Amino acid sequence: MYKHLQERYAPRPPVNVATLERMKADGEKIAAITAYDSSFATLVDDAGVDVVLVGDSLGMVIQGHDTTVPVTLQDVIYHCKAVAKGLYRPFLMADMPFMTYATREQALENAVRLMQEGGAKMVKLEGGGGQVEIVDFLASHDIAVCAHLGLKPQSVHKVGGFRVQGREQAAAEQMLKDAKALEAAGADVVLLECIPAALGQHITAELHVPVIGIGAGPDTDGQILVLYDVLDITAGRKPKFSKNFMVGRDSALDAVKAYVEEVKSHAYPGPEHCF
Numbered sequence: 055m056y057k058h059l060q061e062r063y064a065p066r067p068p069v070n071v072a073t074l075e076r077m078k079a080d081g082e083k084i085a086a087i088t089a090y091d092s093s094f095a096t097l098v099d100d101a102g103v104d105v106v107l108v109g110d111s112l113g114m115v116i117q118g119h120d121t122t123v124p125v126t127l128q129d130v131i132y133h134c135k136a137v138a139k140g141l142y143r144p145f146l147m148a149d150m151p152f153m154t155y156a157t158r159e160q161a162l163e164n165a166v167r168l169m170q171e172g173g174a175k176m177v178k179l180e181g182g183g184g185q186v187e188i189v190d191f192l193a194s195h196d197i198a199v200c201a202h203l204g205l206k207p208q209s210v211h212k213v214g215g216f217r218v219q220g221r222e223q224a225a226a227e228q229m230l231k232d233a234k235a236l237e238a239a240g241a242d243v244v245l246l247e248c249i250p251a252a253l254g255q256h257i258t259a260e261l262h263v264p265v266i267g268i269g270a271g272p273d274t275d276g277q278i279l280v281l282y283d284v285l286d287i288t289a290g291r292k293p294k295f296s297k298n299f300m301v302g303r304d305s306a307l308d309a310v311k312a313y314v315e316e317v318k319s320h321a322y323p324g325p326e327h328c329f
């Protein structure tokens with residue numbers, strides 16, 4: 055019997071794009087988290103997470119940089135390979151690092167490497183209207199794509215810091231327009247970072263594809279957090295939207311289980327985590 059047929063009839067079959075679409079349709083929240091190695095990949099899988107992102111946040115939490123800009127494709131492939139080995143059920147998404155998708159051809163070549171060498175099932179790129187053509191090209195080659203809007207950490211030097219995006223009406227309208235254009239181009243998932251909760255709700259309601267938020271309010275179809283924030287390992291000032299799930303728990307597994315449970319039950323994020 056083919057492995058994929060065995061998996062289809064398993065009690066908890068692996069998550070894929072169709073699973074995420076069904077979850078949006080059913081109103082079941084998607085619990086996503088980052089991971090960078092095999093041990094944590096297995097732990098977050100055991101905790102019931104639906105989507106795992108090998109984020110370029112690894113540049114900050116693993117490599118000690120101030121931004122994600124120095125992260126290379128090879129770095130993400132290295133960590134993605136390790137994570138893929140530890141996962142069974144969650145859907146594995148990998149970030150395309152800074153300047154690895156500047157042209158359509160470069161984006162395709164690098165997305166293929168993330169999938170073939172890293173084991174990713176979906177690639178994520180930070181994009182506005184300028185990336186519509188790239189998303190369209192990847193989608194036309196049947197590559198699953200997540201478009202990341204709102205705060206785009208790879209643009210930190212251009213934007214002038216890590217700050218909430220889409221507060222002004224014109225910026226909010228542009229973000230909605232970009233999200234719709236990216237969806238029409240073939241994005242399978244949209245990720246919204248650090249935007250007002252009302253805008254997160256509006257964009258989620260307007261899109262057909264699942265929307266995952268980080269600091270985008272309670273009404274997106276799912277939530278994602280950086281694993282090290284959930285476990286309170288990150289040093290220094292924490293973003294307003296993050297939550298330390300280690301409080302009252304004595305294991306990393308219990309903390310990630312609590313995160314999943316709070317996302318699913320709509321308990322996280324609370325008003326104190328929103329803009």
Ligand code: KIV
Pocket residue numbers: 088107108109110111112149245247268278280
């Ligand atoms: O790199 C990352 O971890 C991310 C999340 C913050 C969504 O893009």
